[in-house]
Amino acid sequence: MPSLADAKAANAFFSPSYTPVAVFVGATSGVGQGMVEAFARYLTGRAHIIIIGRNEHAAADIIGRLPNPENEYTHEFIPCDVSVMANVRAVCKVIRDKVERVNFLVMTAAYSSMAHPAITSEGLDLHLAMRYYYRFVFIQELLPLVKKAQSLGEDAKVMSVLGAGRGSPKRPIDLDNLGNTVKPRTGTIGVSFRSMTMSSNYTDAMLAHFATRNPSIAFTHILPGAVRTTFRVDLDGFLTPLSWILNLLLPLFCVSKEVCAEHMLHALFAPDRDRGLFLCNNLGDPVSSIVFESEVELGENDETSVLNGVPMLGYGASDLGVRRIVEHSVAVTAA
Ligand SMILES: NC(=O)c1ccc[n+]([C@@H]2O[C@H](COP(=O)([O-])OP(=O)(O)OC[C@H]3O[C@@H](n4cnc5c(N)ncnc54)[C@H](OP(=O)(O)O)[C@@H]3O)[C@@H](O)[C@H]2O)c1
Numbered sequence: 001m002p003s004l005a006d007a008k009a010a011n012a013f014f015s016p017s018y019t020p021v022a023v024f025v026g027a028t029s030g031v032g033q034g035m036v037e038a039f040a041r042y043l044t045g046r047a048h049i050i051i052i053g054r055n056e057h058a059a060a061d062i063i064g065r066l067p068n069p070e071n072e073y074t075h076e077f078i079p080c081d082v083s084v085m086a087n088v089r090a091v092c093k094v095i096r097d098k099v100e101r102v103n104f105l106v107m108t109a110a111y112s113s114m115a116h117p118a119i120t121s122e123g124l125d126l127h128l129a130m131r132y133y134y135r136f137v138f139i140q141e142l143l144p145l146v147k148k149a150q151s152l153g154e155d156a157k158v159m160s161v162l163g164a165g166r167g168s169p170k171r172p173i174d175l176d177n178l179g180n181t182v183k184p185r186t187g188t189i190g191v192s193f194r195s196m197t198m199s200s201n202y203t204d205a206m207l208a209h210f211a212t213r214n215p216s217i218a219f220t221h222i223l224p225g226a227v228r229t230t231f232r233v234d235l236d237g238f239l240t241p242l243s244w245i246l247n248l249l250l251p252l253f254c255v256s257k258e259v260c261a262e263h264m265l266h267a268l269f270a271p272d273r274d275r276g277l278f279l280c281n282n283l284g285d286p287v288s289s290i291v292f293e294s295e296v297e298l299g300e301n302d303e304t305s306v307l308n309g310v311p312m313l314g315y316g317a318s319d320l321g322v323r324r325i326v327e328h329s330v331a332v333t334a335a
Contacts, residue, residue, distance in 0.1 A: 001283055001285055002263070002266060002283055002284060002285070004259055004262055004263070006266075007262040007263050007265075007266035007283075007284065008262050010266050010269065010270075011038070011042055011262060011265050011266055011269055012042065013269075014042050014043070014265075014269040015043075016043075016103075016154065016155065018103075018152070018154050019046055019047060019048065019073070020043070020047045020048070020103040020104060020154070020155065021047070021048040021050075021099050021101055021102050021103050021104075021145075021149070022036075022039060022047055022048070022049050022050070022102075022103060022104040022105075022106065023050045023052065023095060023102055023104070023105050023106065023138075023142065024036045024039075024049070024050070024051050024052065024106045024108070025052040025053075025082060025105075025106065025107040025108065025109050025134070025135075025138060026052070026053055026082075026107065026108040026109025026110070027051045027052070027053065027059075027062070027106075027108065028051065028053035028054070028055040028058040028059050028062065028077075029055070029058060029229065029230050030108065030227070030229035030230060030231070030257055031108050031161055031224050031227055031229060031257055031260050031261065031264065032051075032053075032106070032108035032109065032161075033058075033062060033257060034256075034257030034258050034260055034261030034264075035106060035108070035161075035261045035264050035265060035268075036049060036051060036062065036066075037062065037065075037066065037258075037261070038258070038261045038262060038265055039104075039265060040066040040067055040068075040075070041067065042265070044067050044069065045066055045067035045068040045069060045072075045073050045075070046069075046073060047073060047075075048073060048074045048075075048099060049063075049066070049073075049074070049075040049076070050076055050077075050078060050095060050098075050099075051063065051075075051076070051077045051078070052077075052078055052079075052080050052082065052091060052109075053077070053079070053080070053109065054079060054080070054081055056077060056079060059077035060077065063075045063076070063077060078091055078094055078095070082109055082129075082130065082134040083111070083120055083126060083129045083130050083134070084120065084121065084122060084129075085122055085124070085129070085133060085134065085137050085333045086122070086335070088134050088137045088138060088141070089137060089141060089335065092137070092138060092141035092142055093141075095142060095145070096141075096142070096144075096145065099145065100145065100148060101145050101146075101148040101149040101152065101154070102142050102145040102146050102148075102149060103146075103149045103154050103155045103156060103157065104155065104157050104158075104159070104268065105138060105139065105142055105146060105157070105158045105159070106158075106159045106161070106268065107134070107135045107138060107159070107160050107161065108161040109130065109134070110130055110131050110162065111126060111127055111129075111130035111131060112127075112131075112196065112231055113127075113192060113234050114188070114189050114192045114193065114233065114234055114235050114236075115188055115189075115192070115234045115235060115236035116188070116192075116234070117185065117188055117191040117192045117195065119181070122332075123181070123332070124179065124181075124332060124333075125179055125180045125181055125195050126195075127180075127192060127195030127196055127199060128179060128180060128195050128198060128199055128202070131162060131195070131196065131199035131203075132198070132199040132202045132203055132206075132329075133329060133332070133333050135160050135162075135203065135206070136206050136329045136333060137333050139158055139206070139210055140333075143210070143214065146158060146214075146217055147214065147216075147217065150216050150217055155274070156216070156217045156218065156274075157217070157218040157219075157220070157268060157273075157274075158207075158210070158217065158218070158219045158220070159219075159220045159221075159222060159264070159267070159268050160203050160207065160220070160221050160222070161222050161223075161224050161264060162199065162200060162203050162221060162222075162223070163196075163199070163200035163203070163223055164200070164203075164204070164221040164222050164223045164279040164280055164281070164287065164314065165223055165279050165280070165281055165287040165288075165313070165314030166197070166200045166201070166223075166314060166316060167200070167201055167204055167304065167305055167312075167314050167315045167316025167317065168304065168305065168314075168316070169303065169304045169305050171197070171201070171304070171316070172302075172304040172318065172321070173198070173201050173202070173205065173304070173316065173317060173318070173321040173324075173325065174198075175320075175321065175324050177194075178324065178325070178328040179328060179332060180194055180195045180198055188236060189235065189239075200221075200316055201316030201317055201321075202316075202317075202325050202329075203221050203316075204221055204279065204315050204316040204317045205316070205317035205321050205322045205325040205326070206322075206325060206326060206329060207219040207220075207221050207277055208277055208298075208307055208315070208317060208322050209298075209322050209325075209326045211276060211277035211290070211292060212292055212295065212296040212297075212298055212308065212322075213295055213296075214295075215275060215276075215291070215292035215293065215294055215295060215296075216275050217275060218273050218274055218275050218276060218278065219276070219277050219278070220267055220268065220273070220277075220278040220279075220280055221277075221278070221279050221280070222264060222267055222278075222279075222280040222281075222282075222284065223280070223281055223282050224260050224263075224264060224282055225255065225260065225281075225282025225283075226250065226253055226254040226255070227254050227255055227256070227257055227260045228251050228254040228255070228256055228257065229257055232247050233246040233247055233250065260282070263282060263283050263284040264284065266283075266284040267280045267284035267285075270284075273286075273289075275291060275292075276289055276290055276291035276292065277289060277290050277291075277307070279312070279313075279314050279315060287313050287314040288312040288313040288314055288315055290307055290308075290310055290312065292308075296308055298319040298322050298323060299319050299320075300319065300320050300323070301318060301319040301320060302318045302319075302320040302321070303318050303319075304316065304317065304318045304321070305318075306318060306319070307319065307322075
């Protein structure tokens with residue numbers, strides 16, 4: 001269990017012999033901002049950094065403050081509303097046109113409203129679009145560039161900052177309500193909560209899929225813990241006053257985005273986590289992990305928290321769940 005000092009000390013050792021290309025989705029505020037700022041600081045700016053989000057002014061402000069000796073390195077913002085998968089595919093094409101490899105793909109943007117579940121213009125549950133589907137599409141579209149980095153002997157790492165370690169055999173993925181659009185959507189809190197739980201388990205499932213198919217790349221799902229960001233509890237109706245109280249009290253129990261970022265980067269940089277699947281806690285420690293020696297085709301086992309016959313603590317999917325989630329995701333995010 002690394003302390004903050006341990007994490008910082010380990011991060012300070014990160015000094016790759018090549019110039020990394022890093023894509024941060026959702027780094028104009030919150031945990032993503034903390035990560036991009038610390039990433040640039042440890043490398044003294046020596047990286048091609050791409051920030052994805054909507055807030056151009058915030059991005060310009062952050063980029064303007066990143067170290068960049070003699071403006072030698074490219075630090076850029078590409079606007080994209082990631083709730084729309086067509087936008088995600090378009091921004092990935094822009095990235096593919098700009099760079100030949102991606103060493104780090106870090107995704108933090110999310111939507112956590114308890115009061116406003118919605119369906120997007122593409123027919124997707126908004127929570128799942130913002131917490132899960134866009135991450136699936138980014139990985140799918142940028143995987144060739146991550147593989148290219150790996151083939152050059154460089155870091156090749158994908159990280160989803162969301163809700164790792166929440167899976168349990170008591171909470172299997174509901175394969176009869178894929179996408180949270182099959183069963184009736186009654187009650188805002190219930191629908192939102194269901195989507196948020198699903199998004200963590202779906203993320204485990206899809207990262208397991210990519211890890212089994214790409215055994216030389218590291219896929220990490222990590223829980224940031226309670227962090228002071230723009231996140232606000234927004235219960236509605238008679239529960240509204242509870243939101244006010246929680247929003248007053250919660251910050252007292254949260255860490256800063258800067259502290260969180262150190263732990264997230266500790267997990268990202270870890271030299272011994274260069275391939276496999278890692279489910280990590282808020283300090284960056286793996287709750288469970290698995291490394292595949294070669295490509296694996298998952299079967300039909302429906303035991304939750306078991307991956308290819310290996311029990312995985314906190315893992316929210318089953319082999320059958322992985323297959324069904326990936327088939328579903330391919331179908332609903334397709335052009
Ligand atoms: N904060 C916590 O206490 C906590 C606890 C548990 C889990 N988490 C998880 O950790 C991750 C990071 O949390 P966070 O609190 O830092 O998140 P956050 O503050 O909600 O994330 C904000 C970032 O997401 C981007 N974003 C939001 N909507 C977007 C959209 N439609 N298109 C593109 N970008 C969008 C924002 O950029 P723009 O405004 O520029 O669009 C901003 O950069 C999330 O997955 C969250 O669920 C957080």
